[in-house]
Amino acid sequence: MKCFVISPIGEEGSEIRKRAxxxxxYIISPVCEECGFEAIRVDKVNQSDSITQTIIDYIKESELVIADITGHNPNAxxxxxxxxxxxxxxxxxxxxxxxxxxxxxxIRAFDYELSDLDSVAEVKARLTKTIGTMSFELDDIENKKELQGQDIVRNDNTQLLSVLYEIQDEIAGLRSEIHNKDTETIQAIVKASVPAAPIEDPNMTMMKALLPELLKNPNSMKTLMELGKAVEKDKK
Known part of the structure; x- marks a missing residue:
């Protein structure tokens, strides 16, 4: 089975191409391989006919399409x-x-964050599970008719799974928001409960630093006092 990839591709060497x-x-190809699909992107197809017609043919004939809406590309x-x-x-x-x-x-879209390996692993797992709930067209018309009711159930399951993932993401976001607010509240309480230290006079700070040394050496204390008297005398 084929999975056609709709994606903004961009010019060679551009950031758009790098992300695509x-x-x-790292996401689409491994999932497709695991689920039994051949991942196809139009720039990787070697065909001589019109690229527009090639895209249309793959969109029509592929059993599955995975579309990346990042960048809001008009062609996509x-x-x-x-x-x-x-x-x-x-x-x-x-x-x-x-x-x-x-x-x-x-529409519902699965989020990914390429800079976060956990996010990549999570979206791959979600894609795999979602594809597993889908049914794909069979060539045998009679088999299609026999499985019609089953197809409806599977499609409903796919939509339900997407909704559940969306709820899961919302809960994770709320937990993160609550954690951040709790942290801010605790910091505010700690700050309010600890009184601000009084601003100390510079002369007092200096005396605290010098006093232990002066006590150890009385001669230094005497010299310092005489120096202080000489300074006061000069001021007069």
Missing amino acids: DQVYK FYEMGYRASIGKPMIHLKEKSEKIPFDIAG
């Missing part, structure tokens, strides 16, 4: 819309910091 390659290499949105109109299975991804545009706010 990392998502493809167009390809997603075409796939949605066909009604075949599609999964959405996005970078964690990205916001889903208002026009497609109803």
